Amino acid sequence: MEDSSAATGTRIGQPTPLGEAASFDGGLVEVADRTWAWLQPNGGLGESNAGLVVGRGGSLLVDTLWDAALTTRMLEAMAPLTEASDAPIATLFNTHGDGDHWYGNAGVAPGVEIIATEAANEQMRAEPPALLTRLAPIGPVAGVAARLPLLPGRPQLRGMAAFSAALGSYEFNGLEPRRPDLRFTGSLAIEVGARRVELIEAGPAHTPGDAIAWLPDARVAYVGDILFNGVTPIMWAGPVDNWIAALERIAGLDPAVVVGGHGPPGGATEVAAMHAYWTWLREEVAAAGDEGAGRLAERLVRSSAYAAEPWGVWRNPERTHVNVARIQATSGVAAPKPLGTVERIRLIAGMGALAERLG
Numbered sequence: 001m002e003d004s005s006a007a008t009g010t011r012i013g014q015p016t017p018l019g020e021a022a023s024f025d026g027g028l029v030e031v032a033d034r035t036w037a038w039l040q041p042n043g044g045l046g047e048s049n050a051g052l053v054v055g056r057g058g059s060l061l062v063d064t065l066w067d068a069a070l071t072t073r074m075l076e077a078m079a080p081l082t083e084a085s086d087a088p089i090a091t092l093f094n095t096h097g098d099g100d101h102w103y104g105n106a107g108v109a110p111g112v113e114i115i116a117t118e119a120a121n122e123q124m125r126a127e128p129p130a131l132l133t134r135l136a137p138i139g140p141v142a143g144v145a146a147r148l149p150l151l152p153g154r155p156q157l158r159g160m161a162a163f164s165a166a167l168g169s170y171e172f173n174g175l176e177p178r179r180p181d182l183r184f185t186g187s188l189a190i191e192v193g194a195r196r197v198e199l200i201e202a203g204p205a206h207t208p209g210d211a212i213a214w215l216p217d218a219r220v221a222y223v224g225d226i227l228f229n230g231v232t233p234i235m236w237a238g239p240v241d242n243w244i245a246a247l248e249r250i251a252g253l254d255p256a257v258v259v260g261g262h263g264p265p266g267g268a269t270e271v272a273a274m275h276a277y278w279t280w281l282r283e284e285v286a287a288a289g290d291e292g293a294g295r296l297a298e299r300l301v302r303s304s305a306y307a308a309e310p311w312g313v314w315r316n317p318e319r320t321h322v323n324v325a326r327i328q329a330t331s332g333v334a335a336p337k338p339l340g341t342v343e344r345i346r347l348i349a350g351m352g353a354l355a356e357r358l359g
């Protein structure tokens with residue numbers, strides 16, 4: 001049988017959506033019997049993964065991608081698999097409310113039932129693609145302002161301009177994705193094509209409404225952005241205790257494969273590394289007292305302790321700025337209120353400034 005991913009996924013060396021050379025093969029990867037991951041190298045901003053679980057008479061899609069073109073390419077690659085088993089996609093589970101995991105929802109057939117947590121649905125309602133389109137002019141304005149010699153905060157302005165330029169790698173105009181038909185809190189067991197799937201809420205952590213899908217028959221966990229592999233995670237919501245608890249819950253399932261939202265599939269080793277990163281960062285932030293997030297994040301990323309750990313080689317170390325700031329803002333808070341647009345822009349600016357300082 002021909003390898004369908006060879007024709008349709010991004011191969012090593014080919015350009016990723018952000019224009020880098022791919023450092024690992026993308027496309028469809030069979031992680032267990034009739035159980036697939038769709039990978040987008042290099043796992044950076046918007047370079048998100050998805051999943052396909054082929055059953056008898058129906059299949060489950062886990063997440064769509066950030067825009068229509070990326071989603072169409074993926075669905076076309078998946079079609080031979082669902083057609084061969086006469087098992088069209090019947091259910092779509094969105095792991096959380098960040099656009100790179102659901103803006104492509106319009107690409108699935110109207111009859112497909114979409115499921116997510118209540119909290120993810122709230123985020124989706126608050127952050128439709130039109131929001132990014134409305135915010136798009138901020139980047140160029142920041143870029144112009146950053147050239148004014150006497151203006152303070154120029155690295156932050158350059159950071160915002162760079163982030164905005166990266167968004168330009170995707171097409172958000174005209175996207176009108178469907179939000180979930182079925183929403184849950186806690187957990188929900190479903191059956192798709194005679195395969196049992198357990199949906200388990202894990203947030204608020206990465207976002208307000210994170211959840212994972214566990215397939216007992218294949219021992220595969222699709223965990224969305226609770227796991228990044230080879231890429232520094234980013235905590236927009238918190239508290240960090242929830243993220244750590246979610247990783248412990250995933251480890252407790254004893255999965256054979258864990259498909260995260262960004263980077264190649266992993267397993268117990270990758271889950272343990274992410275757990276170690278968050279517990280280490282939680283301790284460092286507590287020990288640092290009231291040191292500012294920007295300075296503290298830079299000190300930590302430059303430390304020999306950081307370099308010696310697995311995260312010393314993860315991409316996007318500047319995300320530790322956001323993680324430090326959110327740990328400071330949410331420690332001891334059970335359900336932090338969702339980030340406002342201004343606060344999010346401030347974090348993105350701080351992250352960009354740190355990236356610049358780190359070179």
Ligand SMILES: [Zn+2]
Nearest residue numbers: 048100225261
């Ligand atoms: Zn993501």
